[in-house]
Amino acid sequence: MMVSRAESAAATRAALIESALELLNSGGPEAVTLRAVGARAGVSRGAPYGHFKDKEHLLTQLALDAWGEVTLALDRLIADTEVDPATRLEQALLTLITIGRERPHLYILMFAPPAGDPAVAAQAVGASQDRFLAIVASVVGDQDARRYGALLLSSAQGIANMELSGHLGQEKWNTTGEELVATLVQAVQR
Numbered sequence: 001m002m003v004s005r006a007e008s009a010a011a012t013r014a015a016l017i018e019s020a021l022e023l024l025n026s027g028g029p030e031a032v033t034l035r036a037v038g039a040r041a042g043v044s045r046g047a048p049y050g051h052f053k054d055k056e057h058l059l060t061q062l063a064l065d066a067w068g069e070v071t072l073a074l075d076r077l078i079a080d081t082e083v084d085p086a087t088r089l090e091q092a093l094l095t096l097i098t099i100g101r102e103r104p105h106l107y108i109l110m111f112a113p114p115a116g117d118p119a120v121a122a123q124a125v126g127a128s129q130d131r132f133l134a135i136v137a138s139v140v141g142d143q144d145a146r147r148y149g150a151l152l153l154s155s156a157q158g159i160a161n162m163e164l165s166g167h168l169g170q171e172k173w174n175t176t177g178e179e180l181v182a183t184l185v186q187a188v189q190r
Contacts, residue, residue, distance in 0.1 A: 021065075139185070
């Protein structure tokens with residue numbers, strides 16, 4: 001079976017993105033070079049340059065893909081009718097915090113200024129934010145969803161950043177990220 005040129009290009013791009021993500025997770029942004037990504041993906045030296053203008057555009061693509069993952073996770077939460085709205089909101093916040101815990105370099109990229117067209121990044125982030133606002137509205141109502149949504153997202157980012165930096169130590173604050181998220185959701189519930 002012949003593989004079309006478009007299919008081959010898509011497979012190469014996917015391999016490059018997967019390799020870049022592996023390098024990012026293991027060594028941070030400094031470990032991601034187009035040459036290293038190409039070598040890890042097993043493609044020619046020039047292949048990465050045919051798909052990405054430069055390293056910054058590749059890193060931006062990783063961040064956009066991560067926002068896509070968040071959107072899918074939020075879609076799954078919204079579709080799960082077995083979960084009550086407050087628990088769904090907690091899980092939505094923990095989705096973002098978990099990325100910070102498990103893939104800290106990617107998490108930082110998600111909140112970095114994007115390379116290339118900012119409208120593309122705004123669209124990817126906006127899709128996640130729209131889903132999140134729907135989840136928030138199910139707890140606080142449509143009228144207050146944006147205000148509380150911004151408060152909750154910025155708080156989740158603060159929790160993730162404090163965990164990443166080691167400043168949310170159990171011995172100092174006697175709490176966990178999960179407990180803080182539960183406290184936040186309880187505070188905004190009506």
